[in-house]
Amino acid sequence: MVCVCFILCHSDICGGVLTGLSGVITSPDYPDNYPNNAECHWLIRAAPHTHIRLMFTDFQLESQECNFDYVAVLDGNGIEEQFRHYCGTTKPPDITSSSNELHVIFKSDFNIGARGFKAHFSSGECQDVFKAVRSNITSPRYPEMYPNNIICQWNIQLPPGFRIKMFFRDLELEEKNSLTEQCDYDYVSVYDGQNESNKLLGKWCGTEIPSPVMSSKNNLLLVLVTDRDTASKGFSVFYIG
Ligand SMILES: [Ca+2]
Ligand SMILES: [Ca+2]
Known part of the structure; x- marks a missing residue:
């Protein structure tokens, strides 16, 4: 990935492929404010034929209009309606994937930050709905x-x-x-x-x-x-x- 920086360059490492039975995702620098111009992609992958549950426990992004900073969640099967953007202080609902993959994307724009988010996921035999x-x-x-x-x-x-x-x-x-x-x-x-x-x-x-x-x-x-x-x-x- 090529990063072009004009004034400040953030070298925050964020995103990645997560394959554990459970884990935590946070915005960069959480619980301090996230940096501007951040972009993180996480892929959560569970065992075949199992599902993933994602639960946000804290959520504070820039504004209620999601064209500035947002979190997006994409279900692994790529169904378009499942691609939702979340921002402001409206915590996303608990999400259960329809396949064994879930993508989470966090993006911030060039100014105005906030505390960010914390979410935890559980997958496979570590979650279920009865x-x-x-x-x-x-x-x-x-x-x-x-x-x-x-x-x-x-x-x-x-x-x-x-x-x-x-x-x-x-x-x-x-x-x-x-x-x-x-x-x-x-x-x-x-x-x-x-x-x-x-x-x-x-x-x-x-x-x-x-x-x-x-x-x-x-x-x-x-x-x-x-x-x-x-x-x-x-x-x-x-x-x-
Ligand atoms: Ca123990
Ligand atoms: Ca912002």
Whole structure:
């Protein structure tokens, strides 16, 4: 790539090909303001026949008119309608790819920056959306050791009127931090709705099987977060609507 610079040249490295089960994407210099004239292309690639979920957790771009700075998300199958531009402070919705590839593009123009964005993705066995009235969910590679450094999300979305009861059949995660007595390393958590802004119903680690949890409505979110070392067998849960 040839870069022509007149006054200041930004050598920010951004973009790339991401193939992990989960990961994070941020604008250059995040959480400081992104540079002008930035252009980043990420290609997220999951295992064949699996999908990718992309969730923005922070989003602050220049203006509500997307012809200045924007984030664009292109589904891997190239369907034109799936190519959306996002800007300003309107956080993009959670996006699930229709194929095993998702392109994310960030562009800024010649002036006026902002904090930028942070998004995380999960793919393959690290994410799913369940619409069946009952099913099992297990951590990636269960009953083998789960990977380090992952954030996985599983959504259960049943028709209105349903509530969801979830039972833990097995739980083996890294133990609590002995200093804080909290699940600071690896944990599984459950939210009463579609995303983490909903009420937290529980957060667990170690090997003590939690009591069943019950949603108040027809959606439940199960999240697994692991840190950089020490893994274990993971979990197996069963839910019924
Ligand atoms: Ca700008
Ligand atoms: Ca760990």
